[in-house]
Amino acid sequence: MKLDINKIRHDFPILEQSINGKKLVYFDNAATTQKPSVVIEALKNYYEGYNANIHRGIHHLAEKATAAFEATRKTVKSFLNANSIEEIIFTYGTTDSINLVAGTYGRKFINAGDEIIISTLEHHSNIVPWQMLCEEKGCILKIIPINDEGEIILEEYEKLLSPKTKFVSVVHVSNALGTINPIKTIIDKAHAVGAKVLIDGAQASSHLDIDVQALDVDFYALSAHKLFGPTGMGVLYGKKELLEAMPPYRGGGEMIKEVTFEKTTYADLPYKFEAGTPNIADVVAFKFALDYIQNIGKTNIAAYENELLAYATEKLESIEGLTVIGKAKEKVSVISFVLEGIHPQDIGIILDQQGIAVRTGHHCTQPLMQRLGIPGTARASFSVYNTFEEIDALVAGILKVKKLLS
Amino acid sequence: MTINELQDEIIEEFELFEDDWEGKYEYIIDLGKKLAPLAEEFKTDENIIKGCQSVVWLNARFENGLVIFEGDSQAIIVKGLVNMLLKVLSNHSPTEILNADLYFIEKIGLTSHLAQTRSNGLASMVKQMKTYALAYQSLEK
Missing domain, CATH: 3.40.640.10 (Type I PLP-dependent aspartate aminotransferase-like (Major domain))
Structure with a gap:
């Protein structure tokens, strides 16, 4: 079933706001999801x-x-x-x-x-x-x-x-x-x-x-x-x-x-x-x-989130100097990445200035970060109310990070 | 210059960037790049400020009645913020540091970086600087 994402977005009042003068892009769903009006x-x-x-x-x-x-x-x-x-x-x-x-x-x-x-x-x-x-x-x-x-x-x-x-x-x-x-x-x-x-x-x-x-x-x-x-x-x-x-x-x-x-x-x-x-x-x-x-259907949600993940993975991997961390064959809509020569915290601060909420740091998995040999990552995680346009905004945001910090 | 004169100087510089977040952050990043790296011998576990998402080091010494701070960070924006704190608080007497009211951070719109969250530990850095000042003040007596 094709989901009406615009309609779903309207169920989440928090999404209709601006941060630092930019439309909020909420990509921290792995930390917590937003709440629909019914809740x-x-x-x-x-x-x-x-x-x-x-x-x-x-x-x-x-x-x-x-x-x-x-x-x-x-x-x-x-x-x-x-x-x-x-x-x-x-x-x-x-x-x-x-x-x-x-x-x-x-x-x-x-x-x-x-x-x-x-x-x-x-x-x-x-x-x-x-x-x-x-x-x-x-x-x-x-x-x-x-x-x-x-x-x-x-x-x-x-x-x-x-x-x-x-x-x-x-x-x-x-x-x-x-x-x-x-x-x-x-x-x-x-x-x-x-x-x-x-x-x-x-x-x-x-x-x-x-x-x-x-x-x-x-x-x-x-x-x-x-x-x-x-x-x-x-x-x-x-x-x-x-x-x-x-x-x-x-x-x-x-x-x-x-x-x-x-x-x-x-x-x-x-x-x-x-x-x-x-x-x-x-x-x-x-x-x-x-x-x-x-009501939306878990299968429908999963199918849409997988589309978002595939789109985001392709777009992010095309950015020079960006490495996706975690390339398991079976994944949910979470994408962790690092940028060459740029600390994850700096990525998070500059994305936040553009209204994009991601998580940066060790994600409460310090032993995993030690195993991967990195101090942390920036992580974008998608939910059913996210859109392809928002992923484009993330890509533009990352390019801005690179411009400011390289 | 007094601590307040130094704060006012920073506020004046940031007035250029009202409504220009990119300019503001470019400036902070530049401050980060300009801060001389802390000597490796001072990058010890004891000098790490707890509560920051990136590693932040702070080293202090007491010379001729003045507290000299040096600092560094893995993240360049944080390093820029560290540079500002050093500009304002380093090279002052323990009493001046203890009495300092750091109003410049709010005035230049960077309060979020001082928030008491686990990711923004600059508040911990200010606290640590004041702790050093307190310790050196007791040495003087």
Whole structure:
């Protein structure tokens, strides 16, 4: 289906503004996506119409808020094709989801001498929680190397796998390079040695179809704000039998069945992992973001984003002195680049003067930058509301960077 | 010249570039190119200003009652901004540096570079310069 991009752009009020007197070109979608009016309206409607604490109140507002909150869980369940709503835990984001798994499954089931495998492509949020666990428990972190294109080397991964491997935690799509990892193969091979697998889906969830049952993945983490939803809200999918075996993460209200000073029994799934008053408004609004995506169609979004990526790659590669970093065969619409003799920060500052928002720096992937031997990159990442004209503006902007800085 | 006279001089130079961002940045880039590179022996980990997206070094010494600053950066625009800060704050007494109110940055429209975000760590550089001044001031007493 051919998408009407102009119509889609009108759904995002923030895009209709100028920065430094130039039309805003927002190419920092890998950091966070903008929000459509339906999501902004949902937040407003919640606070104006039915703000109440959920699950306990018996009054009208509490019931309405609870229903809306739980409706999001059902939508997330179908978005990920999970088996049951008990497998959908609301968190504060991908980072929180990973910390939850490391802090509960990890602390209970991973012991001294056991091995955890991650990859060179990981965001700090999928490195540090495991390092903290290893420091506490004496387990060992192993790293899957990548090739110069920015792809995981599967043969090396296989060499790392052994009966000592207890857990594999790998990113679905690299936020810095856009590489799509072969996660089905990674999951199957981990399962073959009895290890559990978490997939960091922060970057993938807005671009790719995710079917946790087909993948047979044990845990999948994502953030709402990268899916046109609010910030401070995320999801942890976990297989029911694993979530049941895991101890709670935080203690408090909502996650209990009965409390006495002698002993507390915990609530059933998913509430066992949702202590305290949750981020109700943002959870409620997230449903509208997912419905918005479903209405446009994920396949349509992916097809259009791929066109943008192909166009941008061709245009950027034709600029003398520009090198695209990350040339994986399977990529989402993220393009990282460096300019010969020009620091990424200088690129970012001059593009910003022209109203073009890109991300520059190490993208919270310092070990990856060390592997690639660069201090950082400039990264343009595209979403469904971006246009070919905006890519032309980026190209003109980069030529201006070269003119000013060479 | 006093710190304020030096600031006023920079403000006057930038008045030429009102509504001309290219001219303004060309000027800053030029300042970056003109700043003599910091000697390698001073490019130590201790001299790195934390919180900048590019590596920024600041070295200080105390001579005849004046604080002498030298600096450098990997990024040329940042280096230009560093050059401006050095022009304004270097070669003054610790007390003058501690009392300095750096109004020129706002006046020339570069406040965003002083913002307290992780990518724009010039605020950290100013803070570090004042910390040096404080340390040298206590030496004097």
